[in-house]
Amino acid sequence: xxxxxxxxxxxxxxxxxxxxxxxxxxxxxxxxxxxxxxxxxxxxxxxxxxxxxxxxxxxxxxxxxxxxxxxxxxxxxxxxxxxxxxxxxxxxxxxxxxxxxxxxxxxxxxxxxxxxxxxxxxxxxxxxxxxxxxxxxxxxxxxxxxxxxxxxxxxxxxxxxxxxxxxxxxxxxxxxxxxxx
Numbered sequence: 001x002x003x004x005x006x007x008x009x010x011x012x013x014x015x016x017x018x019x020x021x022x023x024x025x026x027x028x029x030x031x032x033x034x035x036x037x038x039x040x041x042x043x044x045x046x047x048x049x050x051x052x053x054x055x056x057x058x059x060x061x062x063x064x065x066x067x068x069x070x071x072x073x074x075x076x077x078x079x080x081x082x083x084x085x086x087x088x089x090x091x092x093x094x095x096x097x098x099x100x101x102x103x104x105x106x107x108x109x110x111x112x113x114x115x116x117x118x119x120x121x122x123x124x125x126x127x128x129x130x131x132x133x134x135x136x137x138x139x140x141x142x143x144x145x146x147x148x149x150x151x152x153x154x155x156x157x158x159x160x161x162x163x164x165x166x167x168x169x170x171x172x173x174x175x176x177x178x179x180x181x
Contacts, residue, residue, distance in 0.1 A: 031133045035111045036140040042107050043133045045121030050102030059124040060104045062092075065117055072106050074099075087114070111137050
């Protein structure tokens with residue numbers, strides 16, 4: 001009976017726990033990037049097998065929101081703006097000096113709320129690679145810095161110093177009267 005229980009537990013684990021484990025492992029491998037509204041964010045994408053020459057780069061295509069929005073396109077090692085979604089025009093750049101190392105990351109400038117979401121990088125060369133990156137955008141919290149020439153009010157400074165002075169005198173007075181009695 002013990003062998004029957006052990007065998008069933010193994011099967012149960014394989015059919016129920018293993019798929020859940022694999023799904024959670026895959027989700028944790030997804031890249032996430034965070035950027036501030038108005039700022040920039042680099043979305044990583046690379047190939048383990050870099051091209052021998054720039055012309056070996058058949059196609060690299062970045063898309064946002066599934067297959068509907070073309071963010072950036074590289075054809076035969078050259079950037080192509082044809083087919084690029086207008087909302088990304090003049091806001092995306094890549095790193096051509098890194099292409100031969102297999103790096104096809106892009107930098108998205110002037111981030112907007114609508115830029116948040118899942119991006120996919122499709123690389124078609126010797127190998128075909130699809131990478132996913134999730135971009136989160138948020139507002140930058142700025143500290144209020146006093147403008148130049150703004151100084152603390154003198155009456156507030158005098159009041160704080162006076163309170164400290166009275167506190168010290170009061171403490172000393174208690175110490176002296178406590179010692180003499």
